[in-house]
Amino acid sequence: MLDVQDIRGPAIALGGLEGVDRSLTFHYDETNNIRRLLLTPGGLNVRAPQCFVLGGVVHTGPVPQLDFEDLRLAFGLQKSSVELKLEHLGKGDFLSLLDAPRVGRFLDWLSTSGALAHYQVLDPLYWSLVDVVDSIITEDGNVQLMMVAPLLKNDLFTLLRDDIDGTAKMLGRYSYPNVGPARRSAFVAELRDLLKARSGLLPAFNYQMLKGLLEIAAKLDSLAYLEDETPNILIDGFGAFYLHRLALFKNARHILDIEKTIETYLGSLNLRDGSAPLKHFEFVDSRATPWVQLSDALVGLLGKLFSYASHTPLLEIEAAVASLNARQRRALDVLTDILSRSLDDCAGFAHYIVSLEDHRRRTAILGF
Known part of the structure; x- marks a missing residue:
């Protein structure tokens, strides 16, 4: 019911x-x-x-x-x-x-x-990818990050849709959205490398904000919406x-x-x-x-x-x-x-x- x-x-x-x-x-x-x-x-x-x-x-x-x-x-x-x-x-x-x-x-x-x-x-x-940002913010619990979540989602999406084929291959390596604890560190590290490589796509302030979010992610013990999920199904x-x-x-x-x-x-x-x-x-x-x-x-x-x-x-x-x-x-x-x-x-x-x-x-x- x-x-x-x-x-x-x-x-x-x-x-x-x-x-x-x-x-x-x-x-x-x-x-x-x-x-x-x-x-x-x-x-x-x-x-x-x-x-x-x-x-x-x-x-x-x-x-x-x-x-x-x-x-x-x-x-x-x-x-x-x-x-x-x-x-x-x-x-x-x-x-x-x-x-x-x-x-x-x-x-x-x-x-x-x-x-x-x-x-x-x-x-x-976009709907398939925003769980990355939501997972970090939910686990970190920072109210200020929650307030700028739409901006952070937009900036991450800007990076990832610049090369859809490359993004799909990258996500596939981690069985996204079932990234899980064992692959979490490598997944976040690859996102940080991608941000650095495509820094020219974002204004300087936005770059620093997203960089800070991914640095937070690297220290977290869990990414809630990227664990215990069905592998490789973005939308069902x-x-x-x-x-x-x-x-x-x-x-x-x-x-x-x-x-x-x-x-x-x-x-x-x-x-x-x-x-x-x-x-x-x-x-x-x-x-x-x-x-x-x-x-x-x-x-x-x-x-x-x-x-x-x-x-x-x-x-x-x-x-x-x-x-x-x-x-x-x-x-x-x-x-x-x-x-x-x-x-x-x-x-x-x-x-x-x-x-x-x-x-x-x-x-x-x-x-x-």
Whole structure:
């Protein structure tokens, strides 16, 4: 049995969230679900994991009736189409999609539909690596280090994602995340050597802070989250992100595209709100649920956006945004307005697990 208050209480307190107890209706889809991220003899099983996004549209009032024929006519889809997907609106990377006429029509339609957007964004590689910093800080117990943990995680991630293949090989040598007591000293020493070799990637202050953290690590007797773990499994599913949203908005109705693995996972949890069973979600066939189809298109576009931010340097992003053509500029403005209005309604509609650098890159694109 799992009481959702144990999850939502800390999230609400930490984020100062308001408006999460309302009776809302969420429709969902996901993109870039790699299922598992593993270390193999040849490196990562997914060479360059893209950002996982779970989200879609949310209604704060009654959900308007909607037929697929309405979508087909609105976006000029072929008569043979049976459901809406992002690929029917445009193809290519994020900037290419902004230039697609149907994407512009989709965003205009969504903007005037009365629906808002909700999304959770996860950089799989970042999420896999932050346990290094969390282990050191937890074991050391220094409150000041806890306050700068996001900065330290960002800087370590900056070093490690500079060479993803090399990072995968290094982690594999230590059966990460199951580094264990016997390999701990060598693991920390290799991170210190890597920091020295790539010192030019960080400002001087950041370099010294991370150097100090790794010096602390070298003196510790344990690294809590890097012991007694399953070797070479970085991510073993994304069910926790579904659970987070269901728990946070416990009074809402949640309508999800069929995903058998997630359905089984959630069904095994015996979710409760206090003593009452919590059965506020259902899995549906997207072909029969146009609002889920719209969620597919929206989440697909957001997946392209956040993956573009994750894989593109800040200066290159700034140059690209400055040189957008008129159609791209308008599409981006409409998307930004949709997301901004959504977060004004409830900050809890967005949840990020990405580095500070990727927050900056997102801000360069969206303005927030």
